[in-house]
Amino acid sequence: MGDPYILMLIALAVLAVVDLVVGVSNDAVNFLNSAIGSKAISIRNIMIIASIGVFFGAVTSSGMMEVARKGIFNPGMFMFQDIMFIFMAVMITDILLLDIFNSLGMPTSTTVSIVFELLGAAVCISLIKIADNNAQSIADLSGYINHKKAFEIIRGILLSVVVAFSVGAIVQFFSRLIYSFNFQKRATYINALFGGFAITAITYFIIVKGLKGTPFYSNIKHLIEGNTLLIITGSFLFWTSIAYLLIRFFKVNILKVIIGIGTFSLAIAFSGNDLVNFIGVPIAAWNSYEAWVASGVTADKFSMEILSQKVPSNVWFLLIAGTIMVITLWTSSKARNVIKTGIDLSRQGDGHEKFKPNFLSRFVVRTSMVINQGISSVIPKKTLTYIDSRFQKPVIKLPKDKTYELPAFDQVRASVNLVVAGILISIGTSMKLPLSTTYVTFMVAMGTSLADRAWGRESAVYRVAGVINVIGGWFLTAIVAFSAAAVVAYLISWDMVMIPILLASVAFLIARNTLLYRKKSKEVKKQLFIERSELITINGVIEESADHIAEVASRVNKLYTSVVNDLAKHDLNKLRKTEKYVAKLNNEIEELKDSVFYFIKSLDETSVEASRFYIMVIGYLQDVAQSISYISKATYKHVNNNHKTLKKGQLKDLKKIDNQLSTLLNGISHIFETRSFDDLTTLISDKKRLLKDVSSSIENQVSRIRTDETSAKNTTLYFSILLETQDLVTALMNLLETYEEFHISTKNAQLS
Template sequence: MGDIYIYMLIILAGLAITDLVVGVSNDAVNFLNSAIGSKAISFKTIMIIASLGIALGALSSSGMMEVARKGIFNPGEFYFDEIMIVFMAVMITDVLLLDFFNSMGLPTSTTVSIVFELLGAAVCMSLLKIGESETETFLDLGKYIASDTAIEIVSGILLSVVIAFTIGALVQFLSRLMLTFNYSKRPAFLAGIFGGLSLTSLYYFILVKGLKGADLGALNFIFDYTTEVYTTLGYGFIFWLVFSLIYVYVLKWDIYKLIIILGTFGLAMAFAGNDLVNFIGVPIGAYDAYNVWSAAGSPADFAMDALAGQLPSQRWLLLLAGVVMVLTLWFSSKAQAVVKTSVDLARQDSGTERFKSNALSRYLVRYSILAAEGVQRIMPAKASAYISKRFEKAPSLGIVSKNADKPAFDYVRASVNLMVASILISLATSYKLPLSTTYVTFMVAMGTSLADKAWGTESAVYRIAGVLNVIGGWFFTAFSAFTAAAIFAYIIYWGGFYAIIGLVVLAVVLITRSFIMHKRSQTQQKVTDELQKAESNTIQGIIEESSETVATVFKRARDMYSNTLEGLITQDLGSLKSGRKATKKLAVEIDGLRNNIYFFIKNLDEKSIGASKFYIDVLGHLQDISQSLEYISRSSTDHINNNHKSLKFTQIKDLKEIIERIQKIFDDSKKIFKSKEFSGLEKIIYEKRELLQLVDSKIEKQVKRTKNTDESPKNTTLYFGLLLETRDLMNVTIQVAEQYYSEYDASRFDNEESE
């Protein structure tokens, strides 16, 4: 019998490693987003600092391990075999749930997931025990669940959202009042004061409060001198203030970079200290339970009262987990997608927004504007003018950066993000409260971005919609975690070890499938030619730069058009759906180029107005091409998806002739734009006009067929739509070619005149 539990412990160990990998991929956003978003230090340096923080923080998490084994349920009410079922169901659920969110590129709370998984599995097991009892009823459920502790944990998690957002906004508002956006021009002593306060906070709450519970062996004597809070803070502030002033005045170094470096280290350490329980707390609880059960002689019915008491910490397991977390941080590509979501929602400048607005975000923005106007009316004019002046953006140098890799926000905001989040998480860890690091860091970042007026009228609805989506994902996490863990516990209870094997195999298959799909999407992104923004300020330069984009659009348009119609002819719904995604992606990329027009025009000098008109016209034509491709793809997909009649033989024959001609024209055009030999466009323009005549002849043939034969209405509507949209597609393509040819001809004429 004991062999089964050995196998279960081995499976739990494997799940723990997997959970660490997917968990760190999800939670990397917690301690990387501020440093990455500010571009204060190189990415490699960020990773090294975060790795050191994680390694040290893993040692401080020993006290948090108690939450997994006694924080949600009363272990004394369960037998050993029942506890093992709960732990096994929790770990399988956790791995699958976190991998799902990572694949979606959304940050979710590992704390919420583990808490509600433990709650769901424990409730399920409790109800099964109640159902088998002749004396107990549903009202006895409270005997099995540690309701007071569970409610404290859940309410603390929810309350952290409000606290983190509020404190983040308040501290950022005060910091910006003191330092302004032009902080590098402010008196150096202000930077020293800000540095003193920031470093004191990081010193006390990270090193003193955060590491005090760590089992550091001989080094524990360090904390004997930090028992007096006010004394420690007072002396700490004096030391760090003097240090900051020397750093700024004498060494002439950037104190904000130092805060970001130490803040990243501290936040990574706080993350490991608080969140390690989410990944290995359950397996360690199972290991402790097995040791207690084995020491008692492995009885059949053995109550797990011992789990409610103090058990020795498994320091070697904590160190091993820290190593796995560090390796994951370096080698996980999914973490980057999750980081991008948080950075995009907090960035200072407007641009292409990831999320679409919804009714609730529009409602909140509309009434927030009204409330702000009301506050503005009652505020004294001098106070209002003073605050507005402090929040004026630093003057631009005349050139607006179009680089997508530019900093999302400045050093001051990054410093506040790291300082406030570190303090809140470390404070919770010192009280052994599993605060959601995702909730805290995300909401602090949102609060500071709001205080910094990053959510302007052009971006607020999209940013708020993004925040609502992420928060909605957290509630979905709670519901999914509770339900799935309860279901898995029920299956394992009745299916035994065979059910465990089946569920583990299912988890392996799904995670492997997710890994393969993620790798495939990465490969496709590398293979797919991305559209490039133009940066030149002359027509000749725009022709050179944008010709690459036009060549890319022609190449992708050729593939989309031919693949869509081939899929329609063969009634291949999978191919049609893939084509639909491709057309949507092209449309989004072209929209991104159009959204960049503001920055493009800002960079032009007065002599280059013609270049802006040329580029705007080009982008307008490319958008028309994408819209035609979207219509052709959508109508073809809907036709097959609704099981309408297939195309007739004569229609297929005509379409294949058109496909062949269009492929040649797009291929020739792509080569010309790629090589920038625009003299060949004259021939292409002539060929495209011939194709238009061919399409018109096919339309006339279909009209005659419709009048003389019994045609399907849906079939006829689709076919006419395809031909008409093909004609529009070719018309726009001709306009692009003619535009480039005329500008090329004019510039060649100007060159001859100058000679």
């Protein structure tokens, strides 16, 4: 009888390891963003500090494990078999959900995932039990679900979003008033007071409050309880004195110390608060199994009331989990992808924006501007002038090839992010509330970004759109987690044979997502948009523009051939796919166009003249992409509307043009890949023959219309393709002529 449950426990243990990996990949953003974004400490040292914090936090997380056992449902209402079904459903759903978000590079909440998965699976099993019991109705559902605790947790999570954003914005605003952006010039006593306050907050809330609920707390309980004010005052005086000595005599940058301690403390808070999300369910399953085996009762008759009791967690389980989390931190590429999203949304200044503006983001920005104008009209001008002076960013003069060394934001904001987030998470942990560390840290970072005027007129609409997308993803997490866990729980309860099927599905989907992510990562490396950090010379302009031209020529060649072939077969599905590839090409060239400002800023002094050439190249590439886009859309529309197939003569002419265009585009790709620019002259001379053939095809169609052509739609499509092909070839020729001219002038300049 015990065999299937032993296998389920083994499966849960494996799922716990996988969940730790995918969960940490998502949650690493919570405690690494500020330190990495500020570049106050080297990446290696940040990782070492965070790793130690994760280990320490793992030991303090035992009190949180009760959430998985009794936080969401009343265990006494379920039998052992029911509990195992719920736990299996939760772990299977959790892994899939988190892996999808990691692959998208979107930070989501592991806390919200686990809470709503437990809720969904428990509700499903409860409804099944109610349906099998004639004496119960839907009204009895409240007896199964710990609705008061569940709503308390959900309310705490939602409240943390508002509180984190507001507190982060307020603290950052006053911190900037105190420090301005020239924090190196602040008086020693100001730095010491700031350091004393920050470290006191960290030590009290992270260490003192963090120890509550651990086996060690009983040994020091008598020293802490009732002495809160004395501990805080003493700590503040002690740490302020230490900070003053470090600054005054050892010239230590106290903000770096705060960032280091803050990263350590936030790693503790993350591990202490979020470890339950990854291993709480498997540990609860193990405790349930031990109690069931000792009882000797059948699995469908043994009540799980024992889970309502306080059960000490196995410290070895916690440390093993901590080890896996640390290894994931050092090795996960998905973690770096999620971290990048958080830093991009909070960085100071402009740059390439990942998110597209939408109606809501535009509305929020416009409304904020109106409110800001209203507030400014009330505050005295002298006060506004003083506030503006504190937010004036210093001009940091670096050689252009060193601009990549600039941090995303300064050390003042990084310190505020870490201290505020750490305090809020620790308060939630001490109250046994599984606050979402993702929500808290992300919203604190967004609040400090707003208060720090990081969202200017150039970037606000994109940043707000990003925040809306992330928050929307959080709500989607809750809905999907609840629904998916309920479905999985139903399938498992229907027949236990579904468990190996579902596990196999999980393995397949994770492997598939991993392969797709790797493929996507390679595409990103090859992507036309390049965020400039190195200095660009004349040769750099030639190299980069040549890469762009070779890539576009190769892709347009494939797309044009696909359109012609799929039009001949009237293959709507393939034309739909081609439409997507064409749209992707257009988007990438649009990004190139948007990045021209940063490209030109990166040019060295001797290469500024090349900017005009580069702009023209991008313009011609855009013309080429627009032509293939029009051809693709017109063809798709024609086939989608079920119009007649083109006649054999028309298709023959199109295929002839396609072959000639393919030869031309292959030649362009070869020349620009091999950098054999001296062959451009021969290639340019071939254009006349191709353009002549296109003109001949137009004349042939005119003759057909006057004799045997009966379809107006066919004629419209055919002329559209031919005319756009003419424009495409013309744009290519203009591009080649411009490049040849630039190549010759550059070569002559280098020889002279």
